[in-house]
Amino acid sequence: MKGRIVRFGIVAAVAALGCGVSLGLRAAPTEAAQQSKCISCHEKVTPGIVKQFLSGKMAKVMDCSGCHGSDHQSAEDVAKVKxxxxxxxxxxxxxxxxxxxxxxxxxxxxxxxxxxxxxxxxxxxxxxxxxxxxxxxxxxxxxxxxxxxxxxxxxxxxxxxxxxxxxxxxDPRACRTCHMGFDHPQWEMWQTSKHGTIWEIEPTTGRAPTCQTCHMPDGGHNVETAWGFLALRLPEDDKEWLDNRVTILKAIGVLDDKGQPTERLDAVKAAKVARLTKEDFEKDRQKMIAACSQCHSRSYAEANLKAGDEVIREVDKIFADSIRTVKALYDDGIIKKPAGWKYTPDLLQFYEAKTAAEQELYLIFLEYRQRAFQGAFHANPDYMHWYGWAKVKEAATRIKEDAERMRKEAKQ
Structure with missing residues (x-):
């Protein structure tokens, strides 16, 4: 009788959470292993998975059927697993x-x-x-x-x-599999910043911010940032910067040659890779200022984030100029529009670019510019300057040189 009361209490607790599962619910993993048909079978078939599951909290209130359903009962009906x-x-x-x-x-x-x-x-x-x-x-x-x-x-x-x-x-290391490498090395930037260095020295004191501290305050799962993945926003009050950004947006096919929205704008909106209202940008900016202000003064946080904005502004001058150089080659017929391409140059084709100049442009877009602005916001001066800013300038020089070469060859 006592055992029935315990089991009924566990089922009621899970129902209150809204799980709605009842198969194999037990107060402890050891009991679940004894009672659940899923567990007893998979201890033989996939023992590693069973060990992992029983090590966690979920095993205390549910068994495999809570997530996978109970239609699968044998090796012959594995396709029924939800x-x-x-x-x-x-x-x-x-x-x-x-x-x-x-x-x-x-x-x-x-x-x-x-x-x-x-x-x-x-x-x-x-x-x-x-x-x-x-x-x-x-x-x-x-x-x-x-x-x-x-x-x-x-x-x-x-x-x-x-x-x-x-x-x-x-743990910040949970983020590094995806947030590393070529186009968004946030892990490497943070790890080798002063923030990351302090965390490695004192991983349990909470003195240094982790990825979660800044991007998931209070455990929130929104993880948005003011600039978005591509560091693009509209509208823009700075006229020169707006002109440069329009050039960039044309090169990713979000605006057409006349500056009018294309079908790709809908994809940008749907994926939230850019901020398209001042309100959206400011909401995420204030969230980050609040996170930074847990350790720094508000004025210090605002000044540092503003400096990051300025890095984007300066990089965009060089980036837009390089885009115009390549665009002129298309306009003059020196580079032919590839079959199937609607926009030229098209930065969203990435490494499918057909000329050396366009390959360099793609690297500015997805590697060097990313490292410049992300390095600035992740407090990593080396990434911002040598892996970002300096590489943008180098690539811009190579683009101009290649454009001159192609123009000379076209005259011969």
Whole structure:
């Protein structure tokens, strides 16, 4: 009788959380292992997964069926296993899923699919099999048909299977698999900044901010930033900067040659990769100032963020000038528009660019400019200057030199 009361209490507690699962619920992992058919079978089939699951908190209140359903009962009906979605997680974690869906992580898959270059890549390299772009962008919500093996909206990108540890997701190292490397080395920038250095020396004191401190204050799952991934915003009060930004927006096909919005603007809006109102920008800027002000004075935080803005402004002068150099080659017929391209130059074709000058332009766009502005905001002067600013200037010189070469050859 006592055992029944205990089991009934656990079921009631889970029901109150909104989980709505009842199969194999027990007060402790050891009991779950003894009672659940899922556990007893998978201890033989996938013992590592069982060990991970039983090490976590979820095993204390539910078994595998809470996420995967109970239709799968044998090795012959594995196809009946349900793949969890954010809706599955929301039964217990409604607030966090709502925050996730309001932020940019939920849009990661849509942002990847919106890139024209993705259509040129083999499936395993680009959007399938989780070996390339999709391995990180799977954190976004997607149609089930796009990624049937691992479901949609991967909360386990941060709370990895099957322990789903909150402690793990709070560790800055949880972010580095995706936020590193060529186009967004935020991990390397932070790790080698003074903030990251202090954290490595004192990882448990809380004296240095982590990724989560700044981008997930109070555990919020929104993770948006004022400038967005591409450091682009509209409107812009600075006339010169606005002209340069319009040039950049034309080069990514968001505006046409006449400066009018194209169909790509809808994708930019949907994926939230740019800030398109002053209110949206200011909301995220104030959120970051509040995070910085936990350790620094508000005036210090505002001044440093403003300095980051100025880095973008100065880089955009060089970037826009380089775009105009390449655009003139198209306008003069020296470079021919590639088959299937609607916009030229088209920076969203990435490394599919057809000339050396355009390859350099792509590197400014996705590598050097990213490192300049992200290095500034991650308090890493070396990344901002030598990996970013200096490389932008070098690439701009090579673009002009290559343009001159092509013009000379065209006259011969």
């Amino acid at each position: 793949l969890p979605t954010p809706d599955t997680c929301a039964r217990c974690h409604e607030k966090r899923v709502k925050e996730y869906r309001a932020g940019k992580h939920a849009l990661a898959w849509a942002a990847m699919k919106a890139m024209p270059m993705i259509t040129h890549q083999p499936s395993a390299v680009g959007g399938g099999d989780l070996k390339g772009c999709s391995a990180c962008h799977k954190i976004g919500e997607k149609a089930m048909g796009d990624l049937t093996r691992y479901g949609t909206g991967a909360c386990d990108s941060c709370h990895t299977r099957h322990s789903f540890s909150v402690k793990e997701a709070r």
